[in-house]
Amino acid sequence: MDLSSRSNEDLLELVARHRDGEAFEVLYRRYSRAVYGVVRRMLGDHARAEDVAQEAFTSVWRAAAGYRRERGPATGWLFAIARNAAADALRAKPVAELGEAHDPVDTGPLPEEAAESAERAFRVHVAVDSLPEREREVIELAYWEGLSQSEVAERLSLPLGTVKTRTRSALAKLGERMSDERVAG
Amino acid sequence: MMDEPDLQGVERELRAVGAPPTPPPALATAARAAALRETPEVVDIRRRQPLFHRLRRPVLAAAVIAACVIGALVIGVNGRGGIDTIRTVSMTGPSGAQGTIKFASAQGPSRQVALRVNDLPPAPAGRYYELWMADGSAQIALVAFNTGNNERAQATTALPSDVGWDRCWVTEESWGGGEPGTAPTVLDSQA
Numbered sequence: 001m002d003l004s005s006r007s008n009e010d011l012l013e014l015v016a017r018h019r020d021g022e023a024f025e026v027l028y029r030r031y032s033r034a035v036y037g038v039v040r041r042m043l044g045d046h047a048r049a050e051d052v053a054q055e056a057f058t059s060v061w062r063a064a065a066g067y068r069r070e071r072g073p074a075t076g077w078l079f080a081i082a083r084n085a086a087a088d089a090l091r092a093k094p095v096a097e098l099g100e101a102h103d104p105v106d107t108g109p110l111p112e113e114a115a116e117s118a119e120r121a122f123r124v125h126v127a128v129d130s131l132p133e134r135e136r137e138v139i140e141l142a143y144w145e146g147l148s149q150s151e152v153a154e155r156l157s158l159p160l161g162t163v164k165t166r167t168r169s170a171l172a173k174l175g176e177r178m179s180d181e182r183v184a185g
Numbered sequence: 186m187m188d189e190p191d192l193q194g195v196e197r198e199l200r201a202v203g204a205p206p207t208p209p210p211a212l213a214t215a216a217r218a219a220a221l222r223e224t225p226e227v228v229d230i231r232r233r234q235p236l237f238h239r240l241r242r243p244v245l246a247a248a249v250i251a252a253c254v255i256g257a258l259v260i261g262v263n264g265r266g267g268i269d270t271i272r273t274v275s276m277t278g279p280s281g282a283q284g285t286i287k288f289a290s291a292q293g294p295s296r297q298v299a300l301r302v303n304d305l306p307p308a309p310a311g312r313y314y315e316l317w318m319a320d321g322s323a324q325i326a327l328v329a330f331n332t333g334n335n336e337r338a339q340a341t342t343a344l345p346s347d348v349g350w351d352r353c354w355v356t357e358e359s360w361g362g363g364e365p366g367t368a369p370t371v372l373d374s375q376a
Contacts, residue, residue, distance in 0.1 A: 053208065143196065160347075162324075166326070178198065
């Protein structure tokens with residue numbers, strides 16, 4: 001069964017009810033960059049980020065049954081999993097190990113700005129990763145690698161008109177998806 | 186289809202957040218292994234959701250597709266509701282669906298393109314139709330649309346003047362995206 005076209009909500013239900021490893025893999029492919037990005041943003045610690053991201057995905061597997069469609073899109077639930085994993089890691093970090101980036105000895109809630117920044121990035125990254133490959137690559141080259149549209153066309157061996165068409169189509173989809181995905185705590 | 190200021194907002198967001206970090210290659214294996222060692226928590230999944238929640242996703246998709254089609258119409262339709270046609274391409278589908286695409290003469294950087302489709306059932310929930318053109322080896326997605334209950338649709342959009350067309354076809358795409366080249370073709374000028 002090809003699960004790649006199934007919704008996130010369906011995949012979570014498959015994980016919850018059938019412990020479906022393939023559904024989990026699809027979710028991992030869709031969200032790994034965004035989840036890892038949230039953890040990196042909040043921890044600022046490369047070494048621990050991998051462990052915490054792993055813990056976040058373990059939580060997805062363990063707690064998939066706790067997701068409720070009526071409470072909102074799966075994306076919000078997944079963001080909360082990633083954010084909470086990072087927050088737990090920060091709270092558990094011994095004071096003596098705190099680096100300069102995390103000098104505040106604060107075991108309470110994370111600063112609101114950090115959470116907002118992480119949520120904003122998560123929403124954008126998830127939306128980009130949901131684009132068809134042909135559109136995602138032009139967006140990444142243009143906006144994250146700083147290439148002009150002519151340079152993107154040259155890099156991908158595409159007509160400039162095609163790059164422009166794909167870019168506009170992708171931006172329209174991103175706008176819709178980013179506004180749809182209300183990431184809840 | 187979004188208007189220009191909204192697209193600029195998306196561009197700002199993209200630039201502001203930057204690229205996500207690439208997860209270490211070992212994370213996938215580690216996450217899978219760690220997850221499979223875990224036991225599930227309480228399993229309590231409703232088999233059926235209330236009507237509103239079951240309809241939310243298809244309604245959302247339909248709204249966006251409608252917005253795309255309306256956007257295309259706003260871009261392309263002239264005051265008389267027609268275009269100055271220089272060439273008409275016909276498409277047919279395996280289930281008897283038919284389509285025509287009219288290309289207008291170039292006006293500056295673009296030319297108008299009018300699509301009309303008949304006898305094509307509305308796309309299933311979570312899916313929509315997309316018109317494609319091939320210009321040499323490049324494939325261009327030109328407009329997203331859906332048919333109504335009368336199995337008809339028409340949309341007008343714009344094609345850059347410097348882009349040609351060797352072949353036109355319509356695919357049935359998944360709303361969530363999918364692997365390139367895997368969407369079924371429902372209309373084709375070469376059928």
